[in-house]
């Protein structure tokens with residue numbers, strides 16, 4: 001199964017930054033911040049998540065989304081939603097799940 | 113006939129009509145269509161864009177961006193932050209919903225009579241007549257067997273195995289193909305969302321539609337509502353456009369939903385003690401079942417099966433199936449990192465069955481917030497949480513009865529997967545809303561109808577107490593939860609309000 005990091009995150013992120021409303025974006029940025037600074041409460045290491053060795057980073061990713069502090073897990077939940085958008089719509093993931101590729105989002109509306 | 117989608121800043125326009133209807137969802141489109149059918153000149157004003165099936169998105173991201181209010185990110189204020197999901201588009205939430213058509217249960221009429229002093233034989237007979245008509249006009253039927261899909265068939269097998277009341281659902285869908293994509297709008301045009309029928313009918317009968325036109329406020333002459341005003345908003349750029357003013361000779365009908373109708377009246381300076389109160393909901397949540405066979409929940413009717421076995425029980429809820437796309441499934445699968453990716457690989461083998469809680473004891477409030485955003489305060493009380501928890505356990509039992517190997521209850525603190533002998537762990541989960549993931553999609557109240565102006569906002573005919581020419585015709589007038597899907601009740605109530613206006 002292609003992982004979240006195999007999905008075309010850059011293209012998605014670019015689009016998301018352009019299109020998402022400010023409160024939604026702010027929530028996702030807050031989630032990213034919480035994710036980055038919480039290894040100390042999940043794996044006991046006072047480093048930002050990106051500086052953790054791979055095995056610990058994996059443990060952190062698993063623990064932070066299930067953390068007992070509601071605000072912590074809710075903040076990261078938003079990040080998970082954004083990641084889910086990129087991952088779940090990736091044609092390789094859909095193929096693996098026996099689903100046809102998405103036809104895209106035309107984004108138009110009636111003008112007359 | 114005309115549709116105005118946007119006007120540039122500085123290009124201010126006035127419109128004159130008999131009736132202005134605010135909101136083009138289940139309530140608004142139904143009232144507007146009925147009035148224009150009877151020769152009234154209607155202007156239907158909608159905050160969102162008018163999207164036809166060829167404009168519909170295909171991804172969940174696109175659905176949030178193009179069809180949902182605030183990208184589906186409006187949340188409750190309270191102990192837990194639960195999303196409130198509503199559409200912002202011509203046709204309202206009927207564009208994104210699963211089109212399940214359920215008649216108003218008789219016990220609801222009895223409850224309204226007993227507790228709210230409203231109803232009576234004439235009303236009930238009219239509601240039933242309107243529901244017959246709507247069945248016919250919106251082609252209500254049970255989906256063809258070949259469109260069902262395994263998610264629904266397995267639920268049916270569970271119903272048969274356990275002997276509970278259960279059925280395949282009737283929906284406003286003609287010849288459903290079972291693409292499992294109702295939330296992104298029905299691209300094949302089978303679903304009878306109201307942007308495809310009632311709204312165009314308003315235009316055909318000489319009415320006007322303003323889209324991308326959020327109403328800022330209702331304006332009055334004395335206590336008589338005589339029109340609405342606001343500014344167009346560009347659906348792509350989000351920029352403000354020209355001002356619109358709609359003057360209505362006969363009256364203003366507010367049908368902007370259970371969150372927006374009370375907020376709109378509040379910012380229009382309507383002062384009634386019950387305004388924004390008695391907000392209610394059917395909070396929804398689900399349990400995944402893991403099967404040996406591929407289920408492929410995204411093939412089949414998005415929601416095809418239901419059980420109302422527990423609708424009138426002490427712990428009252430309705431059970432249904434639900435197909436959600438992979439993008440959304442992963443938000444419901446616990447964990448992160450490698451472990452999470454291993455779990456996601458089970459996607460094809462998952463069923464998703466959900467409950468809609470008949471949360472009778474919990475009420476919330478709605479108030480107009482910054483930038484005209486409704487602020488909803490709502491925390492499920494312990495009594496309703498106990499019912500919620502017992503509904504989750506019941507879904508788990510049904511999943512096992514259908515042959516699931518394990519279920520994923522999705523409750524914080526519980527293991528990711530549990531077996532049949534561990535269902536008691538769900539029943540013992542804490543009565544704290546923060547332990548559960550839920551959404552609010554069936555919304556009621558905020559402008560409830562009733563006989564007493566101290567405890568209600570409008571009367572049975574939708575007339576706002578203490579005002580002339582101001583009416584409510586949407587889910588905000590419903591004074592209780594229903595325990596069944598609301599659209600049929602919303603539409604028939606709206607037609608009832610409109611019929612009374614036509615008949616004087």
Ligand SMILES: Cc1cc2nc3c(=O)[nH]c(=O)nc-3n(C[C@H](O)[C@H](O)[C@H](O)COP(=O)(O)OP(=O)(O)OC[C@H]3O[C@@H](n4cnc5c(N)ncnc54)[C@H](O)[C@@H]3O)c2cc1C
Pocket residue numbers: 134135136137138139140157158159160197198199200201202203204205206208209210211212213214295325326327328367368369370372373376552553554555585586587588597598599600602
């Ligand atoms: C995902 C989902 C699935 C559902 N599935 C079902 C189902 O299968 N069967 C069922 O019976 N019910 C279902 N429901 C519930 C049902 O769709 C709603 O109960 C019903 O649509 C409510 O009707 P309404 O007219 O009150 O509001 P809506 O249908 O939400 O319409 C309100 C409209 O008012 C507009 N509006 C808001 N503010 C303004 C303003 N200031 N100016 C102008 N316009 C404004 C909004 O943009 C919107 O178009 C579902 C709901 C959701 C979210």
Ligand code: SF4
Pocket residue numbers: 285288289290291292293294295297298299300301302303412413414
């Ligand atoms: S399941 Fe697919 S075909 Fe059927 S109504 Fe929903 S979107 Fe349309």
